[in-house]
Amino acid sequence: MYIKKISILVKKELKDSFYSPLIYILTGLFCFMMGWLFFNYLMQAKTLTTVTMTQAVITPIFGNMNFIFVFLCPLLTMRTLAEERKQATLDLLLRSELSEMQIIIGKFISNAILVIFMLSFTFVFPLILAFSGYSDWGVVGSSYLGVLLSVMAYLSVGLFCSSLTDNQIVASLLTFCILLGSMLMVISVNATNNYLLALVVQYLTVPFHYEGFVRGVVHSYSLVYFASYLSFFFLLTLKSLQSRKW
Amino acid sequence: MELRSDIAIDIKNLNKSYPGRVALSDISFSVKKGSVHGFLGPNGAGKSTTMKILSGLIRQSSGEFVVNGKIGFLPEHPPLYPNMTVQDYLQFVLSIYAYQKNQKQLVLDVMEKTGLSHVADRLIGNLSKGYQQRVGIAQALVHSPEIIILDEPTVGLDPVAIADIRALITKLKNDHTIIFSTHQLHDVELLCSDITLINHGKIVVSGPLETILENLKTRMVINARVEQFNDSQKSEMIKKFPLESVEIISENEDKDKKKSINLKITANAPESFKKEMARFLAAENIGLLEFAEVRLDLEELFKRMIH
Numbered sequence: 347m348y349i350k351k352i353s354i355l356v357k358k359e360l361k362d363s364f365y366s367p368l369i370y371i372l373t374g375l376f377c378f379m380m381g382w383l384f385f386n387y388l389m390q391a392k393t394l395t396t397v398t399m400t401q402a403v404i405t406p407i408f409g410n411m412n413f414i415f416v417f418l419c420p421l422l423t424m425r426t427l428a429e430e431r432k433q434a435t436l437d438l439l440l441r442s443e444l445s446e447m448q449i450i451i452g453k454f455i456s457n458a459i460l461v462i463f464m465l466s467f468t469f470v471f472p473l474i475l476a477f478s479g480y481s482d483w484g485v486v487g488s489s490y491l492g493v494l495l496s497v498m499a500y501l502s503v504g505l506f507c508s509s510l511t512d513n514q515i516v517a518s519l520l521t522f523c524i525l526l527g528s529m530l531m532v533i534s535v536n537a538t539n540n541y542l543l544a545l546v547v548q549y550l551t552v553p554f555h556y557e558g559f560v561r562g563v564v565h566s567y568s569l570v571y572f573a574s575y576l577s578f579f580f581l582l583t584l585k586s587l588q589s590r591k592w
Numbered sequence: 593m594e595l596r597s598d599i600a601i602d603i604k605n606l607n608k609s610y611p612g613r614v615a616l617s618d619i620s621f622s623v624k625k626g627s628v629h630g631f632l633g634p635n636g637a638g639k640s641t642t643m644k645i646l647s648g649l650i651r652q653s654s655g656e657f658v659v660n661g662k663i664g665f666l667p668e669h670p671p672l673y674p675n676m677t678v679q680d681y682l683q684f685v686l687s688i689y690a691y692q693k694n695q696k697q698l699v700l701d702v703m704e705k706t707g708l709s710h711v712a713d714r715l716i717g718n719l720s721k722g723y724q725q726r727v728g729i730a731q732a733l734v735h736s737p738e739i740i741i742l743d744e745p746t747v748g749l750d751p752v753a754i755a756d757i758r759a760l761i762t763k764l765k766n767d768h769t770i771i772f773s774t775h776q777l778h779d780v781e782l783l784c785s786d787i788t789l790i791n792h793g794k795i796v797v798s799g800p801l802e803t804i805l806e807n808l809k810t811r812m813v814i815n816a817r818v819e820q821f822n823d824s825q826k827s828e829m830i831k832k833f834p835l836e837s838v839e840i841i842s843e844n845e846d847k848d849k850k851k852s853i854n855l856k857i858t859a860n861a862p863e864s865f866k867k868e869m870a871r872f873l874a875a876e877n878i879g880l881l882e883f884a885e886v887r888l889d890l891e892e893l894f895k896r897m898i899h
Contacts, residue, residue, distance in 0.1 A: 592650070
């Protein structure tokens with residue numbers, strides 16, 4: 347029954363999203379940027395003789411993909427709870443038999459499915475490479491896993507920010523500031539020459555863990571990191587929803 | 593806290609405070625099963641807060657309440673998804689409130705009951721405000737609650753839509769206990785068997801409407817128009833009759849430059865005093881021009897209680 351209730355919410359959210367033009371605009375934008383980057387890296391790879399196809403195309407394309415999602419995720423999640431607050435439908439959900447956590451999970455899963463939908467268009471890149479004899483599927487698989495985990499982390503931040511306000515623009519800007527802020531923090535800390543502090547802050551940021559996946563290395567501590575990251579922001583979102591009753 | 597079988601909701605010493613503001617202060621009242629209970633009060637009195645606490649949307653700071661049955665709630669702003677059709681929306685609400693096998697039939701029944709069958713396939717965002725309010729009521733009904741709480745269901749509607757909602761509530765009152773807040777005192781007089789009046793977070797009066805109106809009849813309000821009225825005449829009048837107040841409402845002058853004064857006399861007096869008072873005012877030095885008793889209705893009660 348727990349899963350059944352979540353699936354009802356997921357279905358409704360997906361129906362809403364696919365009826366809205368936003369997802370198609372974002373997917374179009376994402377495909378255009380990724381296609382353009384892929385084409386350029388591929389053209390560049392022809393002139394490089396000392397690097398493998400993975401180093402010349404796969405690693406940079408997935409690095410850029412992760413960065414593009416820092417911009418796209420706030421736009422994807424901005425309406426998730428902010429719109430429900432604005433339309434007063436959040437109270438309808440909170441009064442129902444759905445628990446706060448079921449609402450959060452349902453909203454999160456529906457956003458994750460949208461991201462998978464967007465990502466699915468990039469499957470064509472490794473297929474194109476396969477025609478030229480590329481076969482390092484382990485790296486491709488781990489890179490996709492890395493992108494998915496990173497984007498899920500971004501979505502959890504977006505979900506939390508969306509629960510704080512009924513203004514979608516505020517929610518999206520707040521998400522973007524947190525995501526970009528945490529990345530810029532690494533640069534600032536590196537500038538202090540404090541090795542230990544830099545190491546700790548680096549460990550706390552998504553790109554540090556994502557890098558391993560793109561190189562084809564799946565560290566267990568990175569999986570723990572992503573699980574903790576998601577749990578932390580789920581907990582914050584839960585507290586934010588519960589605070590409406592205070 | 594135990595609940596009598598004839599009571600749908602029993603509230604005891606409910607308090608709700610926000611930082612720097614007390615929203616509800618020690619309120620207690622009960623709602624009889626099967627009744628239509630009007631919840632009255634000016635804006636900011638604490639009506640919506642009470643309703644939100646009863647429906648589980650916010651928690652009380654202290655005090656307790658017992659509810660005998662499931663609650664369906666229509667907040668002041670109906671919780672609607674404008675991009676969904678009426679039928680899909682009700683289906684969704686039913687499935688997250690109480691998953692049942694015969695969902696479709698239940699939704700059809702509620703749409704029939706609330707007069708929404710002919711707009712079942714229309715997007716909620718394209719409906720008129722009156723119909724959107726009906727959809728709001730339908731979502732409160734769809735999971736078959738015993739108690740329905742309606743927070744200002746007629747606010748912002750045109751007179752035709754108000755009449756429609758009133759008729760809908762009348763239709764529902766046979767099967768449900770209904771609590772509703774409104775500023776339309778006419779609605780309360782027409783629909784409610786009991787009322788609770790709240791102001792500044794405190795209960796002013798609560799009980800059967802008839803009893804409350806009956807109690808008002810022991811008070812008398814008279815509007816009189818006289819030619820002249822001075823302070824000594826006022827003192828003499830207060831000495832002679834058990835009056836609560838004598839107020840000069842206005843002073844007028846007609847086209848022949850004849851002056852007249854409008855008085856409002858409030859008395860805790862039996863009917864027999866009316867004649868004596870009229871005789872007193874008809875005395876030559878006052879000159880009575882008009883004398884009429886004002887019927888104390890719910891509106892008068894509302895005005896008196898909140899000031």
